[in-house]
Amino acid sequence: xxxxxxxxxxxxxxxxxxxxxxxxxxxxxxxxxxxxxxxxxxxxxxxxxxxxxxxxxxxxxxxxxxxxxxxxxxxxxxxxxxxxxxxxxxxxxxxxxxxxxxxxxxxxxxxx
Amino acid sequence: xxxxxxxxxxxxxxxxxxxxxxxxxxxxxxxxxxxxxxxxxxxxxxxxxxxxxxxxxxxxxxxxxxxxxxxxxxxxxxxxxxxxxxxxxxxxxxxxxxxxxxxxxxxxxxx
Numbered sequence: 001x002x003x004x005x006x007x008x009x010x011x012x013x014x015x016x017x018x019x020x021x022x023x024x025x026x027x028x029x030x031x032x033x034x035x036x037x038x039x040x041x042x043x044x045x046x047x048x049x050x051x052x053x054x055x056x057x058x059x060x061x062x063x064x065x066x067x068x069x070x071x072x073x074x075x076x077x078x079x080x081x082x083x084x085x086x087x088x089x090x091x092x093x094x095x096x097x098x099x100x101x102x103x104x105x106x107x108x109x110x111x112x
Numbered sequence: 113x114x115x116x117x118x119x120x121x122x123x124x125x126x127x128x129x130x131x132x133x134x135x136x137x138x139x140x141x142x143x144x145x146x147x148x149x150x151x152x153x154x155x156x157x158x159x160x161x162x163x164x165x166x167x168x169x170x171x172x173x174x175x176x177x178x179x180x181x182x183x184x185x186x187x188x189x190x191x192x193x194x195x196x197x198x199x200x201x202x203x204x205x206x207x208x209x210x211x212x213x214x215x216x217x218x219x220x221x222x223x
Contacts, residue, residue, distance in 0.1 A: 006155075033210050042215040043201070058210060090155055092211075100146045100161035101203075101211060105154060 004104040019078040023091030032074035118214035133187040135202030
């Protein structure tokens with residue numbers, strides 16, 4: 001089975017800190033995605049990547065950036081964390097073939 | 113822009129009942145549709161994936177159908193069990209740029 005691993009289950013950070021959320025997949029998938037999930041708003045796409053060093057903005061990219069230096073790793077970066085970025089962050093990957101998405105177990109980020 | 117709606121938002125039924133969760137989407141030009149399960153505080157677990165050319169998929173007690181022309185999908189759960197309690201999410205893939213999710217159906221199965 002494909003595994004998508006998010007390095008932290010829970011994180012607490014202070015306002016203004018630079019925050020890195022890491023995601024690693026083990027099945028050589030080309031495509032990787034970052035979502036955030038909030039009550040009443042559902043899952044929303046932040047950024048995605050088709051390949052190494054490639055990135056595309058999703059629906060809500062403001063306040064975030066990403067890095068994909070290696071195919072298996074996709075990092076989400078909060079340049080200056082704010083309280084409105086408190087959320088559950090979910091990473092996903094898939095191949096280019098008609099296979100579904102595989103999600104990680106999520107990182108619950110609290111910004112205080 | 114694609115919009116996905118799930119009805120009902122919440123459902124509570126006694127153990128053993130068969131039940132149907134509904135999902136509708138506004139743009140029928142989809143690549144595929146995927147049903148997920150999410151337990152509280154956890155990530156998403158894929159249940160079923162239906163390609164746009166398919167009508168249904170089955171896995172154990174779960175059956176998902178797709179009517180692309182009318183923009184509808186249903187998830188049928190047979191002989192429900194307390195362990196089925198979770199939030200069920202429907203998501204459509206319209207192209208290369210990620211999934212569009214519904215807000216989910218929160219399901220409680222009463223023992």
